[in-house]
Amino acid sequence: MSQAITKPIGAMLDEIAARFPDNDALVYPERGLRYSYKQFNEICRQVAKGLLKLGIKKGDHVSIWAYNVPEWVILQFATPKIGAVLVTVNTAYKSSELEYVLNQSDSTTLFMVKSFKDTDYVKTLAEVVPSIHDSEPGKLNHAKLPFLKTVVFIGDETPAGMLNFNSIIELGKAVSDEELAAVEATLDCHDTINMQYTSGTTGFPKGVMLTHYNLANNGFQIGECMKFTNQDRLCIPVPFFHCFGCVLGTMVCVTHGSAMVPVELFDPLKVLQTIEAEKCTAVHGVPTMFIAELEHPEFKKFNLSSLRTGIMAGSVCPIEVMKKAVRDMNLTEITSVYGQTEASPGITQTRTEDPVELRVSTVGRALPEAEVKIIDIETGATLPPGKQGELCARGYMVMKGYYKMPEETAKVIDADNWLHTGDLAIMDENGYCKITGRIKQMIIRGGENIYPKEIEEFLYTHPKISDVQIYGVPDKKYGEQVMAAVILKKGMEMTEEEVKEFCRGKIANYKVPKYVKFVEGYPMTASGKIQKFKLREMAIKELHLEEAE
Incomplete structure (x- = not known):
């Protein structure tokens, strides 16, 4: 290297x-x-x-x-x-x-x-x-x-x-x-x-x-x-x-x-004050941070002419936000990075000289000296450009493994040292990647990764709850919010507030479900697997979240 x-x-x-x-x-x-x-x-x-x-x-x-x-x-x-x-x-x-x-x-x-x-x-x-x-x-x-x-x-x-x-x-x-x-x-x-x-x-x-x-x-x-x-x-x-x-x-x-x-x-005003006072040439943030800075009532008072670059990452970057950052914050060379902690974390990045269109519509190409490929989820075969599959990465950035969890490590790093990200992506003929979905159904709320299983395991400990499914629903401000579909034990009654109250102080605030729905059952596949995407579709309709989607 x-x-x-x-x-x-x-x-x-x-x-x-x-x-x-x-x-x-x-x-x-x-x-x-x-x-x-x-x-x-x-x-x-x-x-x-x-x-x-x-x-x-x-x-x-x-x-x-x-x-x-x-x-x-x-x-x-x-x-x-x-x-x-x-x-x-x-x-x-x-x-x-x-x-x-x-x-x-x-x-x-x-x-x-x-x-x-x-x-x-x-x-x-x-x-x-x-x-x-x-x-x-x-x-x-x-x-x-x-x-x-x-x-x-x-x-x-x-x-x-x-x-x-x-x-x-x-x-x-x-x-x-x-x-x-x-x-x-x-x-x-x-x-x-x-x-x-x-x-x-x-x-x-x-x-x-x-x-x-x-x-x-x-x-x-x-x-x-x-x-x-x-x-x-x-x-x-x-x-x-x-x-x-x-x-x-x-x-x-x-x-x-x-x-x-x-x-x-984080405070949008402090960020703006800091950039001006210290003549910062770069600033980082998740999209919600950039939105808060750009929409701050005092935004126009600040001289941000020293800015040049930075990184907008952590969740999908809305095209309009990226364009505004380039135009109104002088971030003409802003980049986006895709990665995960297991890759310490960067895997792909857009480059400062990439046209804005590429910088807003993709997460860039492999970092120098790193390898990226897209594989078929069923067969593991490497896919040609334009085909959706799982993004895998290899190189100097891949973790040693999970501490005291060799079986878990073996699930994500294969015999040829490829890290399997669990993310669905499409790569174009120039190596630029678009993240299209998640195999693991992770929720990303304002740049925080939320894993439904963790919240489900916690809610299972409530004496009134028989079953629970956690999934993400679209949200204008945070990208996604947490929703819970709860099946109660026979003869039990519970309110939405009771579910939230049970979580408060025990799990991080950003993991507490914003929406709770009590249901009799879940949509299932023929083989008995719960279809979370259907729960999400139903929620979008019921909660009128079509615009956020």
Whole structure:
């Protein structure tokens, strides 16, 4: 592979910091925080040493549960310096999801902020680990989470039983450069360095194991397709816990010596203010974010002339939104990326020089050095251009596998190392792909992937519910919304609100069904399979969603 990055991420950052020491690396205008690459690398080294002092070793799993705070980015580049695996926890998770991820990932340490939106993280953690506030920091002992020993708080007023993030930096002062170098010498670019949880048809999230090599090279190639240089400045309003934030965002920047300018919590006004104040040349977002920015009442007040490129991805990009972004935000070289977490995540991308028509109607062609093919769902044979089948990908970006789930891994990565995405697509004769549907019936709501099986498994635990089917229905704002068709147990009665209330606080808000319908049965195939597409068609008619469709 040409120009492949074969160094571990920590060593790669050392090299970038040596090449561009005075370039802005990380900028938070509202906090007055501005690290040059030299300073950013130095703080990442300090934190890496602090982690060593805490007893974190190569291969240990460290979870982070936080929105886009500076400590997130620092941890993302400090953990690979010692070979620890960063486990990214969805900010919308509630108690049962948090417990599952901490347990399944064998996390020894959890970094967390105080709260996010309507969720008090400190209270939520106490629900999962009742003994947290009575424990000595670093000596947690909870039967259900045998690996978890340390909780580190990001922010002021550290709760009882936790360490503070700043104390990690202090601890690092006791560790010499030689000790850190000795650990770095043991690292390999094909070691797992990051784990992101993606739900699946099994109903339980799976930990996707990604390596230094996966992430650095995917970030580099995506940046190349946007013509990124050390002069670019990227506004990052998408969440870091997702590949969109921590690969298409931060990793794209660091591999090019570009400036990372995050927005802590998405707010269209803040994005516009940040772009203008920092003269950002690029901005990322899911379509709903771009719509909110373009439709903001103060939109016209802002000077966005510094913008050039960025990525609109996460769900199908409406053609009109893409055209408006090009025309009204000066994003003449905006691109779209298609991928999935298992491909760390980018598989295809449009190019800055592609005509707008291609950029709005396709998800581009294979990234440099990646292979893409479309196969027949029944036979597995490679299909010619213009035929619909499953999109498969192969190359440097494919994950190592799902953590502790070899059978699940074998279902998606075949003997020839092709990753089977489960997405239906058509490729044209020039290699440009259109995503046409999903084999797995995943719902994409505002860029969040929702797997019906996971919500179904949860609702099955309600004593009144006999059966439930979850499916997506069209929505103007979010692309899709969650709908539940519920069959009640004999003699039971239930309201729509009762179903929603049962979900609240237990599963992420975006997974709570917006629509609930009580039914006697489901449309079936001759072989007894439920036809969700028919449920969807019926719902579109009943709810008058034809226009959104």
